[in-house]
Amino acid sequence: MSFDPARFRAEFPILSREIYGKPLVYLDNAASVQKPRVLIDEMTRLMTHSYANVHRGLHALSNETTTAFEEARQTAQTYLNAASADEIIFTMGGTDAMNLVSYVLGQDEIGEGDEIILSVMEHHSNIVPWHFLRERKGAVLKWLDVDADGNVDLDAYREMFSSRTKLVAMSAQSNVLGAFPPIKEMAAIAHEHGALFLADGCQHAVHGPVDVQDLGVDFYVMTGHKAYGPTGIGVLFGRKAILDRLPPYRGGGEMIDIVEQERITYNEPPHRFEAGTPPIMEAIGLGASLRWLMEQDISGLKAYERELTDHAMEALGRSNIATVYGAAPDKGPVIAFNLGQAHPHDVSTILDRQGVAVRAGHHCCQPLMKKLGVTATARASFTAYNTHADIEALVDACAKAHDMLG
Structure with missing residues (x-):
């Protein structure tokens, strides 16, 4: 059975809720993923x-x-x-x-x-x-x-x-x-x-x-x-x-x-x-x-996560507003980024008001932050229940945060 992203997503009840009147776009998966019905x-x-x-x-x-x-x-x-x-x-x-x-x-x-x-x-x-x-x-x-x-x-x-x-x-x-x-x-x-x-x-x-x-x-x-x-x-x-x-x-x-x-x-x-x-x-x-x-089609799942990551990397790059950290062609579905001089906490807060959940901070990696020359980043991370629409929502929310924060 080939991997079906819609069927996979349907196994996660929480993804149907709204945040501040907007559909939840959960992109904090590197911190913790949502729970499938089988676990519940x-x-x-x-x-x-x-x-x-x-x-x-x-x-x-x-x-x-x-x-x-x-x-x-x-x-x-x-x-x-x-x-x-x-x-x-x-x-x-x-x-x-x-x-x-x-x-x-x-x-x-x-x-x-x-x-x-x-x-x-x-x-x-x-x-x-x-x-x-x-x-x-x-x-x-x-x-x-x-x-x-x-x-x-x-x-x-x-x-x-x-x-x-x-x-x-x-x-x-x-x-x-x-x-x-x-x-x-x-x-x-x-x-x-x-x-x-x-x-x-x-x-x-x-x-x-x-x-x-x-x-x-x-x-x-x-x-x-x-x-x-x-x-x-x-x-x-x-x-x-x-x-x-x-x-x-x-x-x-x-x-x-x-x-x-x-x-x-x-x-x-x-x-x-x-x-x-x-x-x-x-x-x-x-x-x-x-x-x-x-029981999932693991090769299909990984290929879909790869699609999401490539989409996000391309879309954030095309926006010309984000500095992305880590661009290996085979990287996992994690993107750390900053928007100009805006503090990642401010970025995360504005994204949250758009229904987009991302991480902000040093991600428990202070030695790496020092090497990258930053104190913190925002971080969007994807898994197989995310969608290409989630990626577009992320980019749109980042554009709004960039406009607000200069």
Whole structure:
């Protein structure tokens, strides 16, 4: 079945509402996407029909919920093509997942003088946890530069490694420039130097299933709310051989095996890293969203998102009022821009009054903003429920903001 944008859009009830008397044009998808009916129905069903705590109960509701929860883990395994469901850890989101990796690696594997390679276009969620290791363990952060479009110089990247390099943490898609770094090649280079590789896939995984085995990464992070799922849920993929040797993240129920007054022993992964009652409904809801997404014509979906991005880039360029940041020909559906000297917050406010929702600020990417020579930008981001009419509404609203703000 070929991709049908109208049918896809019809799955999102919120898109029928109006803002200030105008049809909602939601272009803040890089921050969080709207929710399909399948997710709404599944979470409603859980709350009204089949909810209980998981794993330890023996009654019918607990057994039903445990089965659904573990099926969601298997769905995430399929979506990421992990070798085993034991490589899938449910977290509270992408930020929580990266903090988990930082904490457990910082226990025994990364210490004083050990090096972590980051890029200047990382989201703060993939910067601050590594600063914790710099502050608390004496780790050294090394920064990979990118060009204005987010392209990576692989030769310069190779030169950054030393015998002390323990980890590379890299976005799989920039949330500002839309750039897709060559993760597969970069992971292979890291492994040649004995370093681990973490890919931040929070912007990447929304565009369709991911093959972590092909990418060759050691860790892959995704968040639910950007992948048509609920908030409060994320997925961390970790290679089992690595997870097996790592200590727990938090202490509590489920992550233990034996608890005595004098000793404790820990559960096997993934449960070792899932202390306490997990986000049960959120995980099951994410599973429903991912199954629904995998039923779509993914190649058609990606091609349609490409059409929208090309349309927006061409239309904003033709308007001669916008400075666009990041123009790689294969960029993802994210456009950061400014209108002259107008502050992005003012631009966003005027666009909102036209029913057009965009982001404004530094997008949790202050090192990248510094490189681009700005303090903030506006950002329009698209997904497959957007339309070409949405793009025209964006351009028209930008023209009005430009006229008002000079």
